[in-house]
Amino acid sequence: MSRVLIVDDEASICWAFGEYLGDLGHDVAVASTAEEGLDAARRGPFDAVVLDVRLPGMDGLSAMGAFRDRLGAAPIIIVTAFGSLDTAVRAMEAGAFDYLVKPFDLDQAGAVVQRALESGAGVREEPRPRGTGAGPHMRLVGSSPPMQALFKQIALVAATDVPVLITGESGTGKELVARAIHENSPRRPRTFLPVCLAALSPGLVEGELFGHMRGSFTGASQDRKGLLELAAGGTVLLDEIGDVPLGMQVKLLRAIEHREVTPVGDARPRPIDVRFLAATNRPLPKLMAEGQFREDLFFRLSVFPIHIPPLRDRLEDVPDLARHFLAQVDPRQGGEVALRDDTLAELRRRPWSGNVRELRNAIERAAIIARGGPILPEHLPPEVAGHGPEAGPGGEGLDAMLARWTETLLKTLPDPDAEGADSLYDRFLAQVEPPMLRTVLRRESGNKALAAQRIGIHRSTLRQKLRKYGLE
Numbered sequence: 001m002s003r004v005l006i007v008d009d010e011a012s013i014c015w016a017f018g019e020y021l022g023d024l025g026h027d028v029a030v031a032s033t034a035e036e037g038l039d040a041a042r043r044g045p046f047d048a049v050v051l052d053v054r055l056p057g058m059d060g061l062s063a064m065g066a067f068r069d070r071l072g073a074a075p076i077i078i079v080t081a082f083g084s085l086d087t088a089v090r091a092m093e094a095g096a097f098d099y100l101v102k103p104f105d106l107d108q109a110g111a112v113v114q115r116a117l118e119s120g121a122g123v124r125e126e127p128r129p130r131g132t133g134a135g136p137h138m139r140l141v142g143s144s145p146p147m148q149a150l151f152k153q154i155a156l157v158a159a160t161d162v163p164v165l166i167t168g169e170s171g172t173g174k175e176l177v178a179r180a181i182h183e184n185s186p187r188r189p190r191t192f193l194p195v196c197l198a199a200l201s202p203g204l205v206e207g208e209l210f211g212h213m214r215g216s217f218t219g220a221s222q223d224r225k226g227l228l229e230l231a232a233g234g235t236v237l238l239d240e241i242g243d244v245p246l247g248m249q250v251k252l253l254r255a256i257e258h259r260e261v262t263p264v265g266d267a268r269p270r271p272i273d274v275r276f277l278a279a280t281n282r283p284l285p286k287l288m289a290e291g292q293f294r295e296d297l298f299f300r301l302s303v304f305p306i307h308i309p310p311l312r313d314r315l316e317d318v319p320d321l322a323r324h325f326l327a328q329v330d331p332r333q334g335g336e337v338a339l340r341d342d343t344l345a346e347l348r349r350r351p352w353s354g355n356v357r358e359l360r361n362a363i364e365r366a367a368i369i370a371r372g373g374p375i376l377p378e379h380l381p382p383e384v385a386g387h388g389p390e391a392g393p394g395g396e397g398l399d400a401m402l403a404r405w406t407e408t409l410l411k412t413l414p415d416p417d418a419e420g421a422d423s424l425y426d427r428f429l430a431q432v433e434p435p436m437l438r439t440v441l442r443r444e445s446g447n448k449a450l451a452a453q454r455i456g457i458h459r460s461t462l463r464q465k466l467r468k469y470g471l472e
């Protein structure tokens with residue numbers, strides 16, 4: 001039998017959890033404040049403590065040090081209703097064994113306590129020095145259950161040096177998560193270097209990453225260190241890892257596994273000291289099955305996988321995110337008054353297939369149109385037809401719309417043999433290409449080379465199309 005102390009000001013939780021642990025054969029004591037809990041801890045030894053963060057008087061996180069003094073190595077499990085990334089990280093840093101988010105399932109909570117008791121010790125390494133953290137615009141916003149789970153994963157993995165594979169649709173915040181891992185890791189004072197492998201020219205990518213020796217190719221007039229060597233002590237995010245060619249994958253695997261790089265034109269490998277994170281929105285298991293992604297690299301990278309769910313699966317985060325972006329464009333607004341209920345309702349209704357990035361763009365645009373006044377639903381950009389995963393605004397799918405559009409055109413188009421008549425296909429392309437080109441170009445900040453790569457066409461083809469549609 002083990003002795004467990006539950007410190008929570010919600011009597012119902014203390015009771016239900018106490019009963020549950022009692023049924024498992026444990027001896028349970030409860031306290032409703034940290035002060036009361038510390039008194040109990042002084043009086044008797046406990047094998048584990050379940051400690052709420054929000055308590056009247058001293059809060060749970062501040063009390064952790066005192067509990068630790070009184071309880072020695074007994075594991076402490078932190079409980080919170082509104083976990084932010086910061087709470088999760090502070091709990092882990094202060095040596096919490098684990099972190100439970102309310103409302104929790106009793107079986108799940110019981111399993112955590114059981115694991116803690118079996119582990120026997122809760123003391124982790126010395127608390128790490130905390131920095132100021134990333135700027136406010138780099139903050140990960142969200143309080144939905146999937147975001148809470150994400151915060152916990154970040155807090156757990158940040159302190160380690162293992163590779164992390166971050167997956168999620170475009171715009172879900174993969175780079176931001178990578179940055180949060182770096183910011184909360186011991187490598188924090190050093191560089192965080194996101195490298196978009198797909199954007200580097202294939203012929204130069206090896207030299208860029210690993211460096212080159214003077215004379216190793218035409219134009220290499222001096223020795224140059226690669227990005228992986230330059231990021232010494234820091235964290236490198238290999239972005240769009242799913243788009244890396246197979247030959248390069250072998251070299252990356254070697255760099256990750258052996259922590260060394262061989263510059264182009266050199267025979268001797270050099271040690272590197274970086275932590276690797278990787279991100280992709282492509283299905284790596286499918287790419288592996290098709291022989292486009294190496295299994296060994298996948299297994300090396302996915303020691304700790306983190307998946308970010310699409311925004312449509314956590315629409316409860318939309319209001320907080322909207323206020324966050326609004327406060328960034330117009331700090332005076334703070335986002336509170338400016339977002340009317342009908343606007344929030346509209347925001348929560350949309351499917352956001354472009355995820356958080358699309359929401360951010362919509363809010364920024366709306367703030368400009370609203371010119372300092374409250375944001376009205378009509379200030380939001382029109383929904384793109386057929387935008388959602390299956391259906392458009394009126395519940396109509398993109399293919400149904402296209403079928404209707406084609407029918408109309410067939411009725412109105414002149415005879416295909418008539419001189420100068422645009423073909424149905426030309427008309428179709430003229431309808432669908434411009435919005436796509438515009439979106440990708442905007443997304444790549446006007447960089448045509450990147451946009452062409454993203455679309456999968458040659459740069460000169462892109463230029464031609466832009467000219468054709470007057471989009472230059």
Ligand SMILES: Nc1ncnc2c1ncn2[C@@H]1O[C@H](COP(=O)(O)OP(=O)(O)OP(=O)(O)O)[C@@H](O)[C@H]1O
Pocket residue numbers: 137138139140141142168169170171172173174175176177280281321324356357360
């Ligand atoms: N939870 C969040 N809180 C605050 N901002 C967020 C959040 N998630 C995403 N963002 C913002 O949304 C935008 C897109 O995020 P990010 O670039 O990290 O996405 P991504 O998944 O890496 O996209 P891609 O796969 O297209 O490169 C950024 O401006 C980012 O700051």
